[in-house]
Amino acid sequence: MDVKITNQDNKTLVVLDGRLDTTNADRFQQDVNPLMQMEHPDIDIDCSGMSYTSSQGLRIFLMLQKSVLAHGGKMVMRNMNPQVKEVFDITGFSNIITIL
């Protein structure tokens, strides 16, 4: 999976492209680790290219969301494909992460 992270006007834009699975979850976690150090993060994740996520990906999104709340910030995920959205729905993640 390709991960692009850009910071602009106090906003962090994350663009995900590909499959998030057991082969690349560790690397994805390293990619987003710096976002967990930020004070008042404002994170916008574009998921239009993310075709798949396993529980390994979900755990990272939950860690990120926990960190965002603990640091007084906000995070949205947008343009999720219907199958990935279903995974967020059945795990209850749709209720704890803002999905636009």
Add this chain to the structure above:
Amino acid sequence: MKKRFNPIKDKSSEIIEFLMSSPDIPDDDALQFKLRLSIEEAVENVVRYAYDGGIGWLEVGTSLDHDSLILTIELRDAGVPFNPLEREDPDITLSAEDREVGGLGIFLCKQLMDNIEYRYEDGNNVLTMTKKV
């Protein structure tokens, strides 16, 4: 089709792709998404936890009943006896602050497949997942 992988350390992808290439799996993207996710979670469970240091084997197979169109995916290993279905389901109503990180893998299998059964047989863990395809 059936194959035994040995050793299985760092072989998750190979095992998942072997199962996903089965002729028993129909060419249907939405269905394949659910099957891939269930297979990944079940395979990872064995690769990560069944054997100390990941040294051991995992036999995986698929079969399709052509009358009922029920697909069966079976995983068999000789690791530590462990029934993953005994693990309590996560409470999906909790807030982000209160949710525990992890513990979603087998829960996803349960949600995405029609049925999952575990048995301990001849010194082996046997996990059987079925879904109408």
